[in-house]
Amino acid sequence: MVQNYSIWSLIKHALSGKKWTPTWQKTISPKPSYDVIIIGGGGHGLATAYYLAHTFNITNVAVVEKGWLGGGNVARNTTIVRSNYLHTPSAMIYEHALKLWKTLSAELVYNVMFSQRGVFNLAHDETEKRDIKRRVNANQLNGIHSQWKEPDEIKNLCPIININENCRFPVLGGSFQPDGGVARHDAVAWGFAHKASLAGVDIIEQCEVIDIKTNQNRISEIITTKGNIKAGKVAIVAAANSSVLANMAGFDIPIKTHPLQALVSEPVKPIMPTVVMSNAVHAYVSQSDKGELVVGAGIDGFQSYVPTGSFNVIEASIAALLQLFPTFSRLKMMRQWAGNVDIAPDASPIIGHTPVKDLYINCGWGTGGFKATPGSGYALAHTIAYDKVHETNKHHTLERFFTGALVAEHGAAAVAH
Numbered sequence: 001m002v003q004n005y006s007i008w009s010l011i012k013h014a015l016s017g018k019k020w021t022p023t024w025q026k027t028i029s030p031k032p033s034y035d036v037i038i039i040g041g042g043g044h045g046l047a048t049a050y051y052l053a054h055t056f057n058i059t060n061v062a063v064v065e066k067g068w069l070g071g072g073n074v075a076r077n078t079t080i081v082r083s084n085y086l087h088t089p090s091a092m093i094y095e096h097a098l099k100l101w102k103t104l105s106a107e108l109v110y111n112v113m114f115s116q117r118g119v120f121n122l123a124h125d126e127t128e129k130r131d132i133k134r135r136v137n138a139n140q141l142n143g144i145h146s147q148w149k150e151p152d153e154i155k156n157l158c159p160i161i162n163i164n165e166n167c168r169f170p171v172l173g174g175s176f177q178p179d180g181g182v183a184r185h186d187a188v189a190w191g192f193a194h195k196a197s198l199a200g201v202d203i204i205e206q207c208e209v210i211d212i213k214t215n216q217n218r219i220s221e222i223i224t225t226k227g228n229i230k231a232g233k234v235a236i237v238a239a240a241n242s243s244v245l246a247n248m249a250g251f252d253i254p255i256k257t258h259p260l261q262a263l264v265s266e267p268v269k270p271i272m273p274t275v276v277m278s279n280a281v282h283a284y285v286s287q288s289d290k291g292e293l294v295v296g297a298g299i300d301g302f303q304s305y306v307p308t309g310s311f312n313v314i315e316a317s318i319a320a321l322l323q324l325f326p327t328f329s330r331l332k333m334m335r336q337w338a339g340n341v342d343i344a345p346d347a348s349p350i351i352g353h354t355p356v357k358d359l360y361i362n363c364g365w366g367t368g369g370f371k372a373t374p375g376s377g378y379a380l381a382h383t384i385a386y387d388k389v390h391e392t393n394k395h396h397t398l399e400r401f402f403t404g405a406l407v408a409e410h411g412a413a414a415v416a417h
C-alpha cells in the first residue's frame, strides 16, 4: 500500500530503520481486461490516468509502459512551463495547464517543485520583434500575463545577459511571462503515478504494446510483451512512437519524429533568476535548484527514433549562447542527452478521437509538451470519459488536418518551449 508522509512521520521513519514504502505501486502482471488502457507511461499518460481516476471516477485503468516510468521525454526535457502561445485555441489549453500547475504539488501530495520565476522570449531582429509584440498583444487579449520588455528592463531582471547592440545576436527586447517558470520533470511523473496508483490505477512497466486489435473498426484488445489485454477504451499517449502505434491500429497521423538535445553545466551559485529563451540563438536556459545551468538546443534536421543528437547542433547552440551570456564561457558542461520529439505540421498537439471507435490519441507536442502535462491529461481524460472533446482540446483534434483549420504555432513553439 502506498502511504502519504507528514514531516514528523518522515523523521520517525528515517530514524526507525524500517524500509520505505514505494511512491507508487508497481503492477507486475496486467489483468485480462480494463475499462481504459493508456499506452505510454510518460507525463501525459500518467496525468490522463490520474484525472480519469480522480476527476472522472474511472479507476479500472492501466498504464502500460514499454520501458521504465519517466524514461521518455517527461524526464528528458528542460522543464520550461509557460502559456504565451499565439492563438486562442493554444491559449486555452496551455493556460488551463498553467492554472493546474499552480496547485499541482498540493493536489498530488508530491512536490513537483513548480517555480514561477518568469520566462523571457528574446527578439534579435525587427521581424522577431514584430512577431513577439503581436504575441504579447494576443496573449493579453486571452488573459495571459505577458509583457513586452525593452533590453534594459531585461538586463534589470537578468543581469548577466549581454545587451551590447554590436554582438552577433543583439537583444532588441522580448516578451516576459512572469508566471511562467520551471518544474522538476521526473517528480511530475512520480507525482501523477503516486496519486493514480493510490486510486487503483495499474502501472505496468516493461510492457511494450506490439499490436493493436480492432473488431468492426472498434478497439478490442492490445497485444503486449506481457500478453494480450482486452480494453473498453484505449488511448495512445506515446509521444515519439505515436505514429508507429497509430499504424498498428490501421491509420496514419501527420507526425515526424526528431531528436532534441539538452545539456547541464557544473553547478554554480545562483546567477540566473529567470528562464531565457531565444529562437534565433536556438537555445533556452534556466538554472536548476542544484545550481546547474540547464540548456536546451535545437532539433536535428533529420528524422530519427534514436535518442541521441548530433554534436554540430549543440556546438552551434552553445556558441550562440555564449554571445548572449559571455560569462558562461568558463563553465564546464557536465552531461548531454536527447529525447525524440513528435512534431505536427502546425506545431500544435493532437488530442482527441481517432478513426477507430473508442481509440483516442494524444501526441504532437513536439519540443514543448512538458508545460501542458496537467492540462493535456485533463483534456484527454475528459474526452475518454464522455467520448466528447473538452472545451480546451476541441480545436486540437485530428480532424483539423482534413478541414484545414490548423493552429499554426511555429513562432511560439519553434525550437523554444
Ligand SMILES: Cc1cc2nc3c(=O)[nH]c(=O)nc-3n(C[C@H](O)[C@H](O)[C@H](O)COP(=O)(O)OP(=O)(O)OC[C@H]3O[C@@H](n4cnc5c(N)ncnc54)[C@H](O)[C@@H]3O)c2cc1C
Pocket (backbone or CB within 6 Å): 039, 040, 041, 042, 043, 044, 045, 064, 065, 066, 067, 068, 070, 071, 072, 073, 074, 075, 076, 077, 078, 079, 080, 081, 207, 208, 209, 210, 237, 238, 239, 240, 241, 245, 260, 261, 262, 296, 337, 338, 339, 340, 341, 365, 366, 367, 368, 369, 370, 371, 372, 417
Ligand atoms: C531535450 C528536450 C527538451 C525539452 N524541453 C521542454 C521544455 O522545456 N518545456 C516543455 O514544455 N517541453 C519540453 N520538451 C518536450 C516534452 O518533454 C514532451 O513534449 C513531453 O514530455 C511529451 O509527453 P510525455 O511526457 O507523455 O512523453 P514521454 O515521456 O516520451 O512518454 C511517452 C511514453 O510512451 C512509451 N511508449 C512508446 N511506445 C510504446 C509502446 N509501443 N508500448 C508501451 N509504451 C510505449 C515511451 O517509452 C514513453 O515513456 C522537451 C523535450 C526534449 C527531448
